[in-house]
Each structure stands twice: as C-alpha cells, then as structure tokens.
Amino acid sequence: QKEVEQNSGPLSVPEGAIASLNCTYSDRGSQSFFWYRQYSGKSPELIMSIYSNGDKEDGRFTAQLNKASQYVSLLIRDSQPSDSATYLCAVNSGRWNSGGSNYKLTFGKGTLLTVNP
Amino acid sequence: GAVVSQHPSRVICKSGTSVKIECRSLDFQATTMFWYRQFPKQSLMLMATSNEGSKATYEQGVEKDKFLINHASLTLSTLTVTSAHPEDSSFYICSAGDRGPSGNTIYFGEGSWLTVV
Numbered sequence: 519q520k521e522v523e524q525n526s527g528p529l530s531v532p533e534g535a536i537a538s539l540n541c542t543y544s545d546r547g548s549q550s551f552f553w554y555r556q557y558s559g560k561s562p563e564l565i566m567s568i569y570s571n572g573d574k575e576d577g578r579f580t581a582q583l584n585k586a587s588q589y590v591s592l593l594i595r596d597s598q599p600s601d602s603a604t605y606l607c608a609v610n611s612g613r614w615n616s617g618g619s620n621y622k623l624t625f626g627k628g629t630l631l632t633v634n635p
Numbered sequence: 636g637a638v639v640s641q642h643p644s645r646v647i648c649k650s651g652t653s654v655k656i657e658c659r660s661l662d663f664q665a666t667t668m669f670w671y672r673q674f675p676k677q678s679l680m681l682m683a684t685s686n687e688g689s690k691a692t693y694e695q696g697v698e699k700d701k702f703l704i705n706h707a708s709l710t711l712s713t714l715t716v717t718s719a720h721p722e723d724s725s726f727y728i729c730s731a732g733d734r735g736p737s738g739n740t741i742y743f744g745e746g747s748w749l750t751v752v
Contacts, residue, residue: 560745561641561744562679562743564740564741564742622669622681623681623730625679626678627677628678
C-alpha cells in the first residue's frame with residue numbers, strides 16, 4: 519500500500535514568517551513529487567514539482583526532496599494571508615508510458631495552513 | 636501553462652437520475668485523464684484512469700457500471716454518474732497529464748460539485 523503522510527495541522531504562522539510543510543512517502547520507487555494548494559471548495563492548484571534530490575526554488579516557494587529519507591517539504595517564505603489554504607503533497611511511483619496508465623498520483627490528506635495578519 | 640476545463644461546476648439532480656460531467660484539456664492532448672472524488676475535509680481519492688480509445692481503469696471499490704467514463708478524443712473525457720443517490724454527492728475533479736521537458740505534471744480541472752437530492 520503506497521502511502522503519503524502529512525501533518526493535518528492546522529499550521530498557523532504570522533504574516534511574513536516562513537511556513538514549513540512536510541510530507542513522507544512509503545514507496546521508495548517514487549519518481550515525481552508535487553505540492554498542490556487547495557482553497558476551500560476549489561480544485562487543487564499546482565504549486566511546485568520536484569524530481570531530483572535537493573532544493574528547487576520558485577518565487578517564495580522552495581521544495582526540498584530527500585529520497586534517501588523519503589521526505590519532501592515545501593517552504594513558503596514571507597507568508598501572506600492569501601497563502602492560507604490546504605496544501606496537498608502528491609507522489610507518483612509509476613512511469614509515464616504512451617498510455618499513461620502507470621502514472622497515478624497518491625495524495626496525502628493535506629495540511630491546513632493559516633497565515634495570520 | 637496547461638489548462639484543464641471541467642463542466643458543469645455545480646449540478647443538482649434528483650435521486651435516480653444520471654449526471655454527466657465533462658473534462659477537457661484546452662491546450663494539450665491528453666491520452667490519459669484521471670477522475671477523483673473528494674468528500675468534505677477528505678483527501679482526493681482516485682476513482683479511475685481514463686484512457687483515450689480504450690476502457691477506463693477503475694480503482695478498487697469504484698463501481699464501473701455506476702460511474703461511466705468515456706474518453707472519445709484526446710481532449711475530452713466524460714464521467715457519467717448513473718442512478719445517482721444522495722451518497723454520491725461530492726466534489727468530482729478531473730485531471731490530465733502534460734508531458735513537459737522537466738517531467739510529467741498533472742493539472743486539475745476546476746471541479747464539479749454534485750448534489751443529489
């Protein structure tokens with residue numbers, strides 16, 4: 519059973535602070551890792567994707583991947599109230615073939631982040 | 636970036652009737668689309684993988700005769716909830732994969748809220 523674990527939160531940080539979101543996964547063969555942001559009642563929105571060990575930065579967001587520890591994190595710098603949402607970690611263990619049938623994301627339950635003004 | 640469009644965004648139907656939800660990839664061809672269901676405060680649960688020109692692959696526990704999936708073209712997949720009941724009320728989300736230079740990324744549609752009364 520492939521599992522993705524996240525702390526459900528809520529995680530509360532003051533405006534301007536760094537929010538740190540963590541995720542662990544069980545399948546050591548996982549290839550691709552994603553962070554999605556989901557506002558209440560809305561569909562998930564892709565924030566970051568990361569495929570290799572290390573850090574990947576995009577604006578205020580930094581994704582960190584450590585495959586040896588089976589751990590992926592998301593840092594949000596200078597947090598804003600508009601960042602308040604549920605953050606979903608998603609992991610893919612399959613490979614994209616012509617039919618895509620092995621390409622299946624497993625989602626964590628999400629971490630609710632609240633940024634206080 | 637890649638865009639996935641879903642319609643309708645909200646639908647209310649009477650118990651026993653059928654409802655069709657459409658998912659379109661707007662600026663890329665998607666040989667594979669995915670259908671998820673999300674109950675309030677729960678994570679996304681994959682229902683089925685829709686493959687263009689072939690039968691969908693359903694996850695364990697998902698009734699294929701109740702949730703009919705058709706993927707007739709590279710840009711359109713439909714989910715039909717047949718003989719809907721109140722317990723089918725949920726947020727249904729489709730997604731499609733785009734094969735980019737950095738890897739493969741899944742983008743989500745806006746989601747469809749189904750209420751069965």
